[in-house]
Each structure stands twice: as structure tokens, then as C-alpha cells.
Amino acid sequence: GAVVSQHPSWVICKSGTSVKIECRSLDFQATTMFWYRQFPKQSLMLMATSNEGSKATYEQGVEKDKFLINHASLTLSTLTVTSAHPEDSSFYICSASQSAMSPGAEGYTFGSGTRLTVV
């Protein structure tokens, strides 16, 4: 089945530094990938839609200059949290669909998530 690999699985960084999270589709090409954030005991909140070869589409309230998304190839999307602060500490998860034609008609595959702690 489809596999989405996400790295790192956890990271601790100092306040003010930047952190990059990678999301790779291992056995399929993903024109579109999605980035989510999840705070403890809350549901996943969609942050942005990452489109290969073009700019990401951000959800309302998500700072595009803070959360930089790059989708340079059909198998790799990256999320960079710039100038991280403790309130950015969260669980970040990416996902992708194998189907570009009708993604809603098939399940999405999620990465295993990245636990970011900013100290």
C-alpha cells in the first residue's frame, strides 16, 4: 500500500531557530500533499495544501511567512517552521492521496507525524 514517510519523528529546538520537516511519498507520486497540526487532546487542524511546482495554499489564520512549505518534486514536500517559539510546539503531520483525479474517492495516507518542542 501507499506509504508516506515523515522525518524527523521528533525534534527539540531553541526558541528563534528554524526547523524543517520532510514528508515523502515512497511508492507513489503526490501532486498534492497536506500539512496538519495537532495540539494535545485536539483534532487535526489543516494548515496548508502543498502543490508540486507551485505555491502552497494556506488555511485562514496560518502565517505563510512562518510556516514555509516547499513541494519541489512529486514525492517530497517540506514544512519549515521559521523563528520557532514555544507556542509552535505541536504535533505536525503530513498526508497525501495516491489519486490525483479523485482524491476524495480513496483514502489518504498520513505520515507518522513530527513532535516539535520549542524550548
Add this chain to the structure above:
Amino acid sequence: SQKIEQNSEALNIQEGKTATLTCNYTNYSPAYLQWYRQDPGRGPVFLLLIRENEKEKRKERLKVTFDTTLKQSLFHITASQPADSATYLCAPLSGGYNKLIFGAGTRLAVHP
């Protein structure tokens, strides 16, 4: 605005019983509705998808119903096991619109 509602309180049931989880949505006309399972510290895992023209879908011990009139989907786990304990998320999708938005999820705890 679009809204997805799931039982926010945990559902506790005895092993062997049937668990029923509810997903209600408003201001949506979904062509599909997907159900996922999420374990703590992990990404969601796709379980089942049901289309708007399907009333019911089954997969092993799982059953999903979809009532577009009531704007509701029910997710059943029969002969539940402690290993079924997890949070279950629903996500309605409109046709051709590939953004996946989740409900808050319902935490299921199956006790031996």
C-alpha cells in the same frame, strides 16, 4: 460555515459489544465520507470510505452508514476488542474537492 460534529466525550464499552460512533455535518453536501483511526502520537490511518449514493459499507468488523437526509454517518465496530481502543475521526468530502477536514474525533475505550 461548515461544521463536523462527533461525540466529544469518550465512549467506554465492554469487550465483545458493538461500538457505535456518530458523525454529523452541517453546511456540507459531501460526495464521500471517510473514517480514520488515530492512535496516540501517530498519524491517522484510513479505515473506510462511503459514497453519497451508498447507504452502507462493510469491512470485516466495521460498518459505516451514510444518511444524506439526516446529514449523518454512523460507524460501527462489532465484537469490539481492547485493540480497537483509539480515536476515530470522520471527514466528509465534497466531490472534486480534495481538502480533508476532520471532525474532533471520538475516543473509544474497549474494556476487557
